[in-house]
Amino acid sequence: MVDKAAIARQFIEAIPHARALGLKLTSIGNGxxxxxxxxxxxxxxxxxxxxxxxxxxxxxxxxxxxxAVMSHPSAPGGTATIDLRIDxxxxxxxxxxxxxxxxxxxxxxxxxxVRATAMDEDDGLPVATAAGSFTVEGL
Amino acid sequence: xxxxxxxxxQVVKQRRDAALNAIVDGVPYIRxxxxxxxxxxxxxxxxxxxxxxxxxxxxxxxxxxGVTAAFLEVTAVITLSxxxxxPKIESGELNASDIADYEKVxxxxxxxxxxxxxxxxxxxxxxxxxxxxxxxxRYASVRVEAWQDNHAKLFAQASxxxxxxxxxxxxx
Numbered sequence: 001m002v003d004k005a006a007i008a009r010q011f012i013e014a015i016p017h018a019r020a021l022g023l024k025l026t027s028i029g030n031g032x033x034x035x036x037x038x039x040x041x042x043x044x045x046x047x048x049x050x051x052x053x054x055x056x057x058x059x060x061x062x063x064x065x066x067x068a069v070m071s072h073p074s075a076p077g078g079t080a081t082i083d084l085r086i087d088x089x090x091x092x093x094x095x096x097x098x099x100x101x102x103x104x105x106x107x108x109x110x111x112x113x114v115r116a117t118a119m120d121e122d123d124g125l126p127v128a129t130a131a132g133s134f135t136v137e138g139l
Numbered sequence: 140x141x142x143x144x145x146x147x148x149q150v151v152k153q154r155r156d157a158a159l160n161a162i163v164d165g166v167p168y169i170r171x172x173x174x175x176x177x178x179x180x181x182x183x184x185x186x187x188x189x190x191x192x193x194x195x196x197x198x199x200x201x202x203x204x205g206v207t208a209a210f211l212e213v214t215a216v217i218t219l220s221x222x223x224x225x226p227k228i229e230s231g232e233l234n235a236s237d238i239a240d241y242e243k244v245x246x247x248x249x250x251x252x253x254x255x256x257x258x259x260x261x262x263x264x265x266x267x268x269x270x271x272x273x274x275x276x277r278y279a280s281v282r283v284e285a286w287q288d289n290h291a292k293l294f295a296q297a298s299x300x301x302x303x304x305x306x307x308x309x310x311x
Binding site: 014015016017018019020021041042043044045046047052053054055056058059060061062063066078080081082083084085086087088091 | 165166167168170171172191192193194195196197198201203204205206208209210212213245246248249250251252253254255256259
């Protein structure tokens with residue numbers, strides 16, 4: 001049997017933009033994935049506060065959701081985002097790593113449904129949550 | 140009484156471009172993605188300059204969905220800030236150096252942002268324009284469209300809500 005987790009990991013780590021953001025896949029399998037994004041001055045959205053731009057958090061969440069879809073036992077291979085909504089609860093604390101966790105909670109032949117959260121080192125309240133749908137494609 | 144003569148075109152352009160550059164240039168993430176803004180009158184077009192590091196699917200290849208989302212969000216925030224600040228820039232209440240020191244200028248905060256991916260983003264430059272559906276004192280609702288070769292064929296669209304910068308509590 002093909003090891004989907006290994007394929008997904010390889011695929012995620014080969015993405016040029018994932019490398020540019022410094023994304024690290026920490027866990028993957030059975031429709032769940034975890035990805036971390038280290039703090040970087042390049043990703044700051046407001047130089048006065050040093051807070052990471054929402055767009056970078058969006059990119060990390062999108063990647064994490066895609067990884068969750070690919071790791072689902074019923075997913076034949078690749079995926080692409082159809083739509084993704086992010087709610088921003090609060091500003092990420094400057095200097096802290098962002099940790100994202102995504103779950104693919106339902107999958108059909110054509111569409112995968114995913115939700116995800118982004119946390120910093122304070123795990124009391126998420127920085128952002130995401131919900132979206134993704135395509136289901138062959139390898 | 141005679142009307143005051145319009146300002147020379149260079150003066151107007153210089154003032155507006157300096158203000159726009161001051162808003163955009165200070166943000167490291169905008170530089171990281173290499174996004175620029177094209178100004179025609181009060182209308183802004185975001186320009187995402189293509190680079191290999193923006194790729195999300197190396198097999199196709201296609202732009203990363205997160206890059207597309209970030210580009211749309213940056214365009215929304217800058218357009219909103221621009222609309223909010225332009226009257227102050229025109230009246231002389233604010234100038235480019237005020238923007239650079241960041242004491243008087245705050246960005247709107249994103250509350251939520253929803254992106255529809257209509258086509259895969261091709262490995263080339265992309266353009267985006269934001270339309271402010273409603274700008275209230277506290278909240279704003281913005282719609283953004285992005286395209287590449289053909290303006291009629293959008294590759295992504297988004298809509299989101301933003302919290303507008305509030306005056307500081309001492310009333311300034």
